Amino acid sequence: MSSVPATVIALIDQLQYEEAGEFPVERGYIWTSCASVENGNPLFWDDEVAQAITGGPIASPTMLSVWFRPHNWSPGRDEQPLPLRVHFDLKEVFDLPEAVMTDNTIVFHDPVRPGDLLVTRQILRSVSEPKTTKLGTGRFWVIDVEYLNQDGQLVGVESYTGFGYRREEAGE
Amino acid sequence: MIPLLTFGNVSAGDELPDLVYEVTATTVVLGALASRDWRPMHHDHDFAVNRNGTRDIFLNTPNQAAWFERYVTDWTGPFGRLGRMKFRMKGSVFPNDTMTMSGAIEGTDIDGVGCGWASLLVTLSVDDEVRTDCSVRVAIPCDVDDNPWLRRGDQWIP
Numbered sequence: 001m002s003s004v005p006a007t008v009i010a011l012i013d014q015l016q017y018e019e020a021g022e023f024p025v026e027r028g029y030i031w032t033s034c035a036s037v038e039n040g041n042p043l044f045w046d047d048e049v050a051q052a053i054t055g056g057p058i059a060s061p062t063m064l065s066v067w068f069r070p071h072n073w074s075p076g077r078d079e080q081p082l083p084l085r086v087h088f089d090l091k092e093v094f095d096l097p098e099a100v101m102t103d104n105t106i107v108f109h110d111p112v113r114p115g116d117l118l119v120t121r122q123i124l125r126s127v128s129e130p131k132t133t134k135l136g137t138g139r140f141w142v143i144d145v146e147y148l149n150q151d152g153q154l155v156g157v158e159s160y161t162g163f164g165y166r167r168e169e170a171g172e
Numbered sequence: 173m174i175p176l177l178t179f180g181n182v183s184a185g186d187e188l189p190d191l192v193y194e195v196t197a198t199t200v201v202l203g204a205l206a207s208r209d210w211r212p213m214h215h216d217h218d219f220a221v222n223r224n225g226t227r228d229i230f231l232n233t234p235n236q237a238a239w240f241e242r243y244v245t246d247w248t249g250p251f252g253r254l255g256r257m258k259f260r261m262k263g264s265v266f267p268n269d270t271m272t273m274s275g276a277i278e279g280t281d282i283d284g285v286g287c288g289w290a291s292l293l294v295t296l297s298v299d300d301e302v303r304t305d306c307s308v309r310v311a312i313p314c315d316v317d318d319n320p321w322l323r324r325g326d327q328w329i330p
Contacts, residue, residue, distance in 0.1 A: 029206070036199075036206035036235060039242035043250045052173045053250055054321045061254050062237040069208035104233065105258040107330050111321070 004127050008093060011124050017085050018121040021067045022074075025116045029066065030059050058111040064147050064156045067118050086122045086143050087162050096138045096164035103161040109154045116149045125159075138165025175251035175313040179280065179288035182312060188247045188275035188292070195231070197267040203235030230264035240294055240306045243273045248310060253320040255289065255330030256309040263303040265296065272297045275308075285327050288314040 002009070034044050042049040043058060050057045070081055082088050091099055112118065125142040145158045193199075197217075204214035209232045212219040220229045231239075237257065245252050265271055275294040282288050292308040309330065311320035320328075 029208075033206045033238055034242075036202045037238045037242045039238065039245070041242070041245045041250055049173065049250060053319060060238065060241060062234070062241040062257070063207070065234055066207050069210075072210040103258065103260065105256065106237065107256045108254050109328065109330065110324065 003129055005093070008090070008124075008127055011086075012126065013123060015121045015123055018119060019068075021118045021120070022070060023067075025059050025067055025112055025114050025118065027057065027114045030057075030063065030114070033060055033063055033066065054111055056113065058113050059116075061108045061111070061156070062106065064106065064108075064112070065145075065158065067112070067147075068120050084122065084143065084145070084160065086124050087141070087160070087164075090124075090127065090139075090141055090162075091164045094139055094164060096166055098136065098138075098167060099162055099164040100135065101160050101162050102140075103159075105159040107157045107159075109156055110149065112147075112149065112155050116155075118155065119148045119150075121146050121148075131163075133163065133165070135163065136165035136167040138163055174316045175318075176249045177247070177252070177312060178316060178318070179282070179290075179312050179314045182277055182280055182290050184277050184279050186277045188243070188277075188294075191243050191246070191273040193271050193273075195265055195267055195269045195271055197229065200229050200231055200265075200267055203238070204232050207232060207234035207238070209234060226264060226266075228266040228268075230266050233259070233261065236261075236265070236296065236304055239273065239296065240308065243275065243294060244292065244308055244310055247275070248312060251313050251319060251321070253311040253323075254308070255311055256307075258307045260305050261303075262305070263298075263301065265298060265303050269298045271303070278307075282314065283329055285323075285329060286314065287320060287323060287327070287329065288312050288318070 123144045128140040140163050143160050147156045149155050201215045213224045214232045220226050273296050275292050277290050278293050279291045294306045295302045296304045
């Protein structure tokens, strides 16, 4: 019989924390990202190439999560919003003070284009029974983050495997 | 415009050319800010050393993803379309590290809707120690008339 509480099992495969990005996808950030890794792919720099291959300019695919990182400051906000809130919810539910991400997979769907206003939502996919690793005892969980454009088209999915744990006390 | 690299040109076991890059503090800070990551361990040496216990500031994960993308599409050219990336972080990359990105084709296939794929294992190493490895599935034109970017809906199965 599972030791995962029914309240957590009820959340599996349910959409949570749907939210829109704070600003539309913009080319300045695309160029800054490409410059940071000296990425000369003409898709991002040459509009004629972009038109011929992708039907117009697109964002670098690996920038998916960039469009959801909050400003470092914005008026009227006292604290930074937590990213990946399902992860922090699980740490709290299971009273596991430490956590690491062990795997990160990104799947790319429709291209993201300048001007898009993306929406993200989180989906808990699984929670393990208690496990003991060299870090401590805790549980693994898998969380998907889906990204959609303003037309509801899926543009990407990130999957995170997290391990929430409690360190073993010395002598235990 | 036609693709320079097509499915018929690639085979399992082929190796991609290495990319060698001297990492500086500017590399780390620019990469963090370009990915809107304001956390201090990516720009504040004192915080990284005295709070995180690392020897310096270090490359953040989203910027490493951008490095892997650049490395793969340097090889495919603009017709290459990323389908999937999976990271395994094993260690950090610091200023003054010389990072070497290497890649090899683990397999190729044409899926049920006719899209050509190469499966790659790409590593980011410093001093011959793998700091991050990344499995990549990238679509490559089947021939000079093909363009993976035109695939939508059920014709795109990454």
